[in-house]
Amino acid sequence: MCLAVPAKVIELHGDSATVELDGIKKETSTVLLDGVAIGDYVLLHVGFALERIDPVEAAKTLKLFDELKALDKTL
Amino acid sequence: MKYVDEFRDGDTARALAKRIKEEADPERDYRLMEFCGGHTHAIFRFGIADLMPDNIRFIHGPGCPVCVLPAGRIEAAIRLVEEKNIILCTYADLMRVPAGKRDSLQKAKARGADIRMIYSPTDALVLARENPNREVAFLAIGFETTTPPTAAAINIAQAEGLKNFSVFCNHVETPAAMMHILSAGETKIDGILGPSHVSTIIGSNAYADCCDRYGVPLVIAGFEPLDVIQSVLMLVRQINAGLAVVENQYTRAVSTTGNQKAKALMNELFEQRPLFEWRGLGVLPESAVQIRSAFSDFDSEKRFEIKEIVAADIKGCICPAVLRGMNNPDECKLFGTACTPEDPKGACMVSSEGACAAYYSYGRHLNTKATT
Amino acid sequence: MSRLDIKHGVIEMGHGSGGRSSATLIDEIFVCHFDNEFLNQGNDQAAFNVPAGRMVISTDGHVITPLFFPGGDIGSLSVHGTINDVTMSGAKPLYLSASFILEEGFPLSELETIVISMAKASKDAGVPVVTGDTKVVERGKGDGVFITTTGIGVVPEGINISGDQAKPGDAIIVSGSIGDHGIAILSSREGLQFDTTIQSDSAALHKLVAEMVAVTPEVHCLRDPTRGGLATTLNELARQSHVGISLVETSIPIKAEVKGACELLGLDPLYIANEGKLVCIVAGEDAEQLLAVMRQHKLGQNAAIIGHVTEDQHHMVIMQTAFGGKRVVDWLAGEQLPRIC
Known part of the structure; x- marks a missing residue:
């Protein structure tokens, strides 16, 4: 499936970054992504950050879920 | 775990499942192919099939890089490490995949071959730096998700002037395999759950051809269970409306054009291979990549003149049909008897996201509906 | 008798020969840290009285990479592992034995650290290491150190714990x-x-x-x-x-x-x-x-x-x-x- 997990960037060091996932810290390469910033969530795969997680899009999806759940309860 | 736990909420899953039940037309079947092993794994691990109405069927696709690597390539890797006395590095996933004649990398390692399991291609670079007097080859597998990291490793090796590092490239391309399955038409597919992490790299536009040409809707779906269920709902809606377009459920990580930087790097290092054998699907044109000749020093196939090996598939094993969505794992005579995760005969029993292994580990003796 | 150079020395084949250097190794690393009346007697076995009840024996080989890890090392692990195996019968563990396979070239300082950790684990548990053995294998034929421990214990009256006793509803x-x-x-x-x-x-x-x-x-x-x-x-x-x-x-x-x-x-x-x-x-x-x-x-x-x-x-x-x-x-x-x- 191409196992990739979202981890938070907490330190930047040139072409790599320290990312954190529930208290686990791991060094990851950032050469595949431009402009990685501290606080970004990135998808981590075989030691590389593949893509940023877009917090706005994630929130939209979750909002949709909440609406569905609410709708389900009122029905 | 942020961006994981929120997408595993059981109540939302049930609300979504209720929607699917309401909207799915009881008069028809919805045959949905989950292309990726990651989706197969999620469907079993979270019991998603149990939440679906009976007329929603999951058909397992070929999107497991371990499963589609043909036995001949593994045999070639074993010959490479044993005959040239090199260090061969690979992802742990590949260790138990059957090569021909009941062999595997794990068995070769036990015989004394210097095979190292690594987590990242950069670990192979570390080994090459630490062992300047030995050749270090990285047996690389994977779809477009895993190809850019391999490209990055070659790039670093070149920049450093690392002379003893090479890549035995087996990277394959998702859209080609998808097109092949749709064009073969061996199994009826009403909709496709599209890859999540592959799509972060190649973007959602990469599938437009599939939908146009074969009139099949595709929804790019994240790997978390709510992603999968929401994508099923989106597919049901498209099918009901007679649409066949690419939709993106996994918007938090997938854009229309994908990761440009990763794509550019892949394109710089790799070119399309005219032909490549896929386990189960046979030899497919323009479905895999090879290292460009400008970087041939880093190409194990050229460096060690690796010969093509055609290994016979295991007798009785129906992995090829399973990978094409034609059969269920439990329709195989070897399933659960001669072929188990402890002693896999077919590749689909090896990787935990292989359909057979998922069936065996999660679904055995449960009346699961995840059948074709 | 010459003393061990624990700071800089390494295991040599002679440490497993049974001769004088074996004796030095045993005295200065094992006996000195495990320090109990049984081991101090210097016999090839330990003799003791046991309380009434069913006796339990269990043995466990410990091989682990890395030898030192967060929260322990192969030494403490080899004590805890065997005590636990004995204990899972409901028994009170009484004594341990320890067999060391050491690889030629293994630093004595690391061996001492492991033995100190093992001795501490055994003292904390109140289960002494009462007999042992040491062998040395050539460099490349071991992974630093392997430790096999055996434990004995006694099950109190009225206790019958076994893996075949689970019943529906439990x-x-x-x-x-x-x-x-x-x-x-x-x-x-x-x-x-x-x-x-x-x-x-x-x-x-x-x-x-x-x-x-x-x-x-x-x-x-x-x-x-x-x-x-x-x-x-x-x-x-x-x-x-x-x-x-x-x-x-x-x-x-x-x-x-x-x-x-x-x-x-x-x-x-x-x-x-x-x-x-x-x-x-x-x-x-x-x-x-x-x-x-x-x-x-x-x-x-x-x-x-x-x-x-x-x-x-x-x-x-x-x-x-x-x-x-x-x-x-x-x-x-x-x-x-x-x-x-």
């Missing part, structure tokens, strides 16, 4: 969070390195078990879920007792960091090794009382009831997932290896 209790040991080991393994505060849970469980059997002598099964993790242990018990097991995922204690590491490496915490946890199967009506006693003990603070025993001709372990579905929790197949897909 409750399943785990003594604390699972997966800590395996993740601590992985975090320090070459190539995988990640930073975590997770420590191995390596600990001797006999005092906890003594309190458990004191309040509930009719405990049915006890087992420590070491290699293969909780999943494998539960499958073993289900098969041995010809029953099924039903688990509730949300009730299984797992630290967030262990979950995080498992997501990162593509592993399942149910299959990760533990070295200081136990699984207890007990009649449903005794479970709450026993749980309360366990939670009073330092090593059982986070104990939880995680499921119950069912009737099932296939002897399957089925888990109600946090998500609301059901899944089979199978035996561990092959090794638990980090995966990328």
Whole structure:
């Protein structure tokens, strides 16, 4: 499936970054992504950050879920 | 775990499942192919099939890089490490995949071959730096998700002037395999759950051809269970409306054009291979990549003149049909008897996201509906 | 007799010859740290009286990479592991033996560190190492040090704990969070390195078990879920007792960091090794009382009831997932290896 997990960037060091996932810290390469910033969530795969997680899009999806759940309860 | 736990909420899953039940037309079947092993794994691990109405069927696709690597390539890797006395590095996933004649990398390692399991291609670079007097080859597998990291490793090796590092490239391309399955038409597919992490790299536009040409809707779906269920709902809606377009459920990580930087790097290092054998699907044109000749020093196939090996598939094993969505794992005579995760005969029993292994580990003796 | 150069010296073939340098090694590293009346006698065996009751014996070889890991080392592990194996019968562990296979070239300073840790573990547990053996293998034929420990103990009257005693309706209790040991080991393994505060849970469980059997002598099964993790242990018990097991995922204690590491490496915490946890199967009506006693003990603070025993001709372990579905929790197949897909 191409196992990739979202981890938070907490330190930047040139072409790599320290990312954190529930208290686990791991060094990851950032050469595949431009402009990685501290606080970004990135998808981590075989030691590389593949893509940023877009917090706005994630929130939209979750909002949709909440609406569905609410709708389900009122029905 | 942020961006994981929120997408595993059981109540939302049930609300979504209720929607699917309401909207799915009881008069028809919805045959949905989950292309990726990651989706197969999620469907079993979270019991998603149990939440679906009976007329929603999951058909397992070929999107497991371990499963589609043909036995001949593994045999070639074993010959490479044993005959040239090199260090061969690979992802742990590949260790138990059957090569021909009941062999595997794990068995070769036990015989004394210097095979190292690594987590990242950069670990192979570390080994090459630490062992300047030995050749270090990285047996690389994977779809477009895993190809850019391999490209990055070659790039670093070149920049450093690392002379003893090479890549035995087996990277394959998702859209080609998808097109092949749709064009073969061996199994009826009403909709496709599209890859999540592959799509972060190649973007959602990469599938437009599939939908146009074969009139099949595709929804790019994240790997978390709510992603999968929401994508099923989106597919049901498209099918009901007679649409066949690419939709993106996994918007938090997938854009229309994908990761440009990763794509550019892949394109710089790799070119399309005219032909490549896929386990189960046979030899497919323009479905895999090879290292460009400008970087041939880093190409194990050229460096060690690796010969093509055609290994016979295991007798009785129906992995090829399973990978094409034609059969269920439990329709195989070897399933659960001669072929188990402890002693896999077919590749689909090896990787935990292989359909057979998922069936065996999660679904055995449960009346699961995840059948074709 | 010349003294060992512990600071700079290494194991040499002569240390296993049985001659004078063997004696020096034994005196200055083993006897001096294990320091007990049996070992100090200098015999090839230990003689002692045993209390009445059923005797229990268990042996365990310890091979581990790396030798030193967060929360322990091969020395403490070799004491805890065998004490726990003896204890899972409900026995009070009495004595240990230890056999060392040392690799030529292994630093004496590291050996001493391991032996000191082992001696501390044994003293803390009150279970002395009363006899032992040392052999040396040529460089390249060992992995630094292998330690095999054997333990004996005595089961008090009226206790009959065995893996075949689980009955439908019984409750399943785990003594604390699972997966800590395996993740601590992985975090320090070459190539995988990640930073975590997770420590191995390596600990001797006999005092906890003594309190458990004191309040509930009719405990049915006890087992420590070491290699293969909780999943494998539960499958073993289900098969041995010809029953099924039903688990509730949300009730299984797992630290967030262990979950995080498992997501990162593509592993399942149910299959990760533990070295200081136990699984207890007990009649449903005794479970709450026993749980309360366990939670009073330092090593059982986070104990939880995680499921119950069912009737099932296939002897399957089925888990109600946090998500609301059901899944089979199978035996561990092959090794638990980090995966990328």
